Amino acid sequence: MTAYGEDQPGVLAAITAELSAAGANVLDVSQKVLQGYFTVVLVADLAAGTDLGAVRQTLQSRGEAMGARVLLQHEELFQAMHRP
Numbered sequence: 366m367t368a369y370g371e372d373q374p375g376v377l378a379a380i381t382a383e384l385s386a387a388g389a390n391v392l393d394v395s396q397k398v399l400q401g402y403f404t405v406v407l408v409a410d411l412a413a414g415t416d417l418g419a420v421r422q423t424l425q426s427r428g429e430a431m432g433a434r435v436l437l438q439h440e441e442l443f444q445a446m447h448r449p
Contacts, residue, residue: 366424370433372403380405380435383427387420388412403433 368380377396384391389409396405411420421437428435 366405366407366409366435366437368405368407368424368428368433368435369403370428370431372398372401373431376403376431376433377405379427379431380407380424383423384409384420387415387423389415389420 366380366384368376370376377394381391381394384407389411391407391409393408394405395407396403411417417437417439424435424437
């Protein structure tokens, strides 16, 4: 998952709260704030059978409400796009 937008308090907390509600386990997270803008790159483990589309929609809606863009993709897609 990646997210970016104008920095404001609670962005990471809101995203991780939604992931937690979906039963996700956060495995790795990197956050950077630069000149008033933030980026977050996060790896999370979702239980088998979790509706990825529903989680994606929830995260996107929550992000939009905070002025952030949230992108969620399956690990297999990420790996295929970033092969050496």
